[in-house]
Amino acid sequence: MKYLHLVWAALFRRKARTLFTLFSVLAAFLLFGLLDSVRAAFSNASVAGADRLVTISKVSFTVTLPKSLLPRIQAVPGVAEVSYGNWFGGIYQDPKNFFPNEAVADNFLDLFPEWVMPADQHEAFKHTRTGAVVGASLAQRFNWKIGDKIPLQATIFPQKNGSNTWTFDLVGIFHAKEKKLEGQENILFFNWDYFNEATQFGGGSNVGWYEVKLADTRQADQVAQRIDALSADSDHETKSQSEQAFTAALVSQFADIGLIVGGIMGAVFFTLVLLTGNTMAQAVRERIPELAVLKTIGFSSHSILGLVLGESILLLLLGGAMGMALSSAVIDIARAKIGPNVPLAALDLSIWLLGVALMVTIGLVVGALPAIRGMRLRIVDALSGR
Amino acid sequence: MWLILSIVLLLVLWMAFTREGRQAWAVTQVGIATVPQRMGASSVVVVGIAGVVGVLVALLSMAAGFEATLRETGTDDTVIVIRGGAQTEINSVVDHNTAAVVTQAPQVLHNGAGQPIASPELVVMASLPKKRDGLDANVAIRGVGEHAWELQPNLKIIAGRKFKPGLRELIAGKGAAAQFNNTEVGTTLKLNGQTWTLVGQFDAGDAHDSELWGDADVVGSAYRRGSSTTSIHMKLTDRGAFEALKAALITDPRIKVDVLTTRDYYNQQSANISRAIRILGITVGIIMAIGAVFGALNTMYAAVAARAREIATLRAIGFRGLPVIVSVLIETMLLALLGGALGAGLAWAVFDDYTAATLGSNFSQVVFAFKVTPALIAGGFKWALIIGFVGGLFPAIRAARVPVTVGLREL
Numbered sequence: 001m002k003y004l005h006l007v008w009a010a011l012f013r014r015k016a017r018t019l020f021t022l023f024s025v026l027a028a029f030l031l032f033g034l035l036d037s038v039r040a041a042f043s044n045a046s047v048a049g050a051d052r053l054v055t056i057s058k059v060s061f062t063v064t065l066p067k068s069l070l071p072r073i074q075a076v077p078g079v080a081e082v083s084y085g086n087w088f089g090g091i092y093q094d095p096k097n098f099f100p101n102e103a104v105a106d107n108f109l110d111l112f113p114e115w116v117m118p119a120d121q122h123e124a125f126k127h128t129r130t131g132a133v134v135g136a137s138l139a140q141r142f143n144w145k146i147g148d149k150i151p152l153q154a155t156i157f158p159q160k161n162g163s164n165t166w167t168f169d170l171v172g173i174f175h176a177k178e179k180k181l182e183g184q185e186n187i188l189f190f191n192w193d194y195f196n197e198a199t200q201f202g203g204g205s206n207v208g209w210y211e212v213k214l215a216d217t218r219q220a221d222q223v224a225q226r227i228d229a230l231s232a233d234s235d236h237e238t239k240s241q242s243e244q245a246f247t248a249a250l251v252s253q254f255a256d257i258g259l260i261v262g263g264i265m266g267a268v269f270f271t272l273v274l275l276t277g278n279t280m281a282q283a284v285r286e287r288i289p290e291l292a293v294l295k296t297i298g299f300s301s302h303s304i305l306g307l308v309l310g311e312s313i314l315l316l317l318l319g320g321a322m323g324m325a326l327s328s329a330v331i332d333i334a335r336a337k338i339g340p341n342v343p344l345a346a347l348d349l350s351i352w353l354l355g356v357a358l359m360v361t362i363g364l365v366v367g368a369l370p371a372i373r374g375m376r377l378r379i380v381d382a383l384s385g386r
Numbered sequence: 387m388w389l390i391l392s393i394v395l396l397l398v399l400w401m402a403f404t405r406e407g408r409q410a411w412a413v414t415q416v417g418i419a420t421v422p423q424r425m426g427a428s429s430v431v432v433v434g435i436a437g438v439v440g441v442l443v444a445l446l447s448m449a450a451g452f453e454a455t456l457r458e459t460g461t462d463d464t465v466i467v468i469r470g471g472a473q474t475e476i477n478s479v480v481d482h483n484t485a486a487v488v489t490q491a492p493q494v495l496h497n498g499a500g501q502p503i504a505s506p507e508l509v510v511m512a513s514l515p516k517k518r519d520g521l522d523a524n525v526a527i528r529g530v531g532e533h534a535w536e537l538q539p540n541l542k543i544i545a546g547r548k549f550k551p552g553l554r555e556l557i558a559g560k561g562a563a564a565q566f567n568n569t570e571v572g573t574t575l576k577l578n579g580q581t582w583t584l585v586g587q588f589d590a591g592d593a594h595d596s597e598l599w600g601d602a603d604v605v606g607s608a609y610r611r612g613s614s615t616t617s618i619h620m621k622l623t624d625r626g627a628f629e630a631l632k633a634a635l636i637t638d639p640r641i642k643v644d645v646l647t648t649r650d651y652y653n654q655q656s657a658n659i660s661r662a663i664r665i666l667g668i669t670v671g672i673i674m675a676i677g678a679v680f681g682a683l684n685t686m687y688a689a690v691a692a693r694a695r696e697i698a699t700l701r702a703i704g705f706r707g708l709p710v711i712v713s714v715l716i717e718t719m720l721l722a723l724l725g726g727a728l729g730a731g732l733a734w735a736v737f738d739d740y741t742a743a744t745l746g747s748n749f750s751q752v753v754f755a756f757k758v759t760p761a762l763i764a765g766g767f768k769w770a771l772i773i774g775f776v777g778g779l780f781p782a783i784r785a786a787r788v789p790v791t792v793g794l795r796e797l
Binding site: 016017020021023024026027028030031034035038058059060061062063089091095153154155156158162164233234235236237239248249252253254260263264267268270271272274275278279281282 | 426427429430433434437440441444445469470471472473474476477510511512513519521522523524577578579580609610642666669670673674676677678680681683684685687688744745749751
């Protein structure tokens with residue numbers, strides 16, 4: 001640490017070169033931050049749902065299940081509470097405004113303690129037939145306030161009178177307890193009873209999926225098997241899985257996001273290593289006489305090694321930290337401007353740690369060759385410029 | 387493209403016929419001849435730009451491939467009829483009466499036997515384990531009517547045979563067969579407690595390759611859909627008949643439907659996803675390009691510094707500034723072109739025809755192949771040249787500006 005000023009001085013010996021390299025490192029880690037945020041947005045969608053199971057039709061989640069299963073699932077040992085819902089797929093004004101909207105039973109929100117809503121609004125939702133609740137960021141996106149009427153165009157479920165327009169009264173707005181769950185605020189729920197009475201196809205005897213709250217998280221697998229056993233070999237077999245497994249399978253259907261992000265990051269970091277490696281090699285080559293002077297006045301070979309490695313790690317840390325800070329700022333701005341619909345998760349501690357680990361590793365890799373060269377210098381040769 | 391070619395042509399003429407131009411040519415030759423001595427530094431420009439162009443072309447080829455797959459699925463002379471407001475087949479329900487009204491429209495082509503070439507189709511989902519990771523994904527099962535084969539003249543059976551109407555038999559598209567377990571000819575599949583047999587595989591050369599096909603009536607009874615379907619596909623008497631058909635059907639008070647040519651329908655289905663991929667590709671490309679510009683700046687400043695004495699000497703004996711600038715720019719842009727070729731070549735070698743799958747707007751997997759088109763490669767070269775130009779310009783100006791006396795003293 002006592003040599004920090006020396007390393008610092010060496011780093012900015014050629015200001016332009018160091019700045020250009022810094023900006024390249026910055027660009028690389030800006031990308032790292034953004035892409036990892038995209039990956040995280042797709043993968044950790046549900047961290048709070050560990051105590052919930054999702055029961056869907058084994059054939060496909062687009063196939064409905066009979067409502068008669070409800071009391072039988074409730075009776076399964078290990079089940080604390082059961083709710084159900086149906087995907088509605090309504091469009092608000094324009095298909096581009098997509099957000100999920102679902103008809104849910106009146107106890108549905110009780111299963112999601114990670115969403116908070118004033119008790120009076122929760123009561124109002126249970127008692128208003130055409131009532132709907134939305135997440136805070138969705139309300140913000142369309143500037144909705146409690147009491148507003150929200151018209152949705154049905155894509156799947158026309159009303160009995162043939163109309164595609166369903167109008168809901170906004171009675172509640174819920175918030176996610178944790179910042180990283182904010183992405184889940186982008187949803188609208190409305191009352192099952194209204195859906196059931198007004199839909200043309202009498203959705204009443206069928207539900208889209210069951211949401212099951214476990215009495216004990218550790219029994220998830222056994223309970224899931226017991227629920228699926230209820231309908232085994234019938235014409236409506238079910239498949240129960242944890243909310244996380246359900247989300248993971250859904251995301252993996254979009255694309256192997258991890259593979260794409262990994263591929264891009266590989267190309268970016270390979271380029272970066274070559275580029276900063278070249279800068280470090282140049283920097284050391286130019287300074288050989290200086291390094292020889294340092295050795296002459298008593299610096300050990302290992303100190304020289306440390307100095308050069310320190311320089312390259314410092315370069316990476318400076319550029320990398322600025323890049324990740326910038327990506328964090330960009331993510332915040334994008335979420336504020338475009339809304340929580342953008343698939344960008346806030347950078348959490350683990351991404352920062354991974355980023356710092358990468359900076360140090362790349363710093364070591366690119367510094368290694370020049371540093372070893374500096375360490376092995378023979379004073380006489382170096383001073384005479386041979 | 388013509389702009390670039392004409393600039394190159396002008397440059398060649400300038401070099402051949404003017405004094406300054408000949409000077410520029412001489413300086414450029416020296417610069418290029420010394421590139422091998424600066425291998426490490428020059429490779430930074432090449433690899434940096436190769437990285438940008440490679441990633442950009444790869445991502446854009448994904449969007450292009452997805453779009454092309456869906457575009458080829460539709461034609462201008464076939465139409466799809468879905469329930470009004472449904473947007474996609476999976477959301478739609480078309481009941482038997484509607485189907486009867488729709489297929490009797492006079493704009494529908496009739497076959498030799500005097501029947502309308504129309505296929506009521508029922509699209510439902512099944513969840514099957516993927517070969518790659520064993521996770522369940524949705525595959526679309528399309529129940530088709532007897533005239534579906536006439537609507538799909540390009541569809542070929544490549545293994546086994548067609549399904550027999552009335553039986554629980556399925557045939558698998560080659561994309562679906564490559565993606566999912568248990569889709570080989572002869573295997574059985576359990577859906578809703580019933581056993582289905584895979585009897586063949588087909589190749590349609592479009593998005594239908596991602597589906598399993600069976601008889602609409604049998605699929606309908608297995609999924610308890612009665613006699614309703616999700617869409618009607620029909621062949622028009624000719625392309626011009628579309629507007630008349632659409633006008634007749636959407637104003638018919640007995641039914642409530644949307645009518646689209648299959649070309650429009652499938653183009654709409656690809657629009658969102660390919661736009662999202664393009665935005666991703668261009669954002670990543672821009673950020674990487676900024677990094678590459680700084681890398682190129684670094685390299686070219688170093689190159690200019692290494693040749694400072696030589697350039698100062700040239701200027702001392704009467705060379706002007708412009709030839710020096712031009713020569714540094716040409717050197718950088720040649721390196722950039724090499725990088726662009728490397729990146730585009732790698733993207734082409736690795737990703738052209740690379741097959742991937744994503745969730746289409748029918749909530750089911752659509753298998754598609756990446757398409758590295760000449761237009762994408764040309765676009766990649768444009769990016770490479772711009773990066774090279776920006777990265778070379780400032781070092782070039784610096785080389786021409788350093789006072790001769792200072793330059794001569796440089797080591």
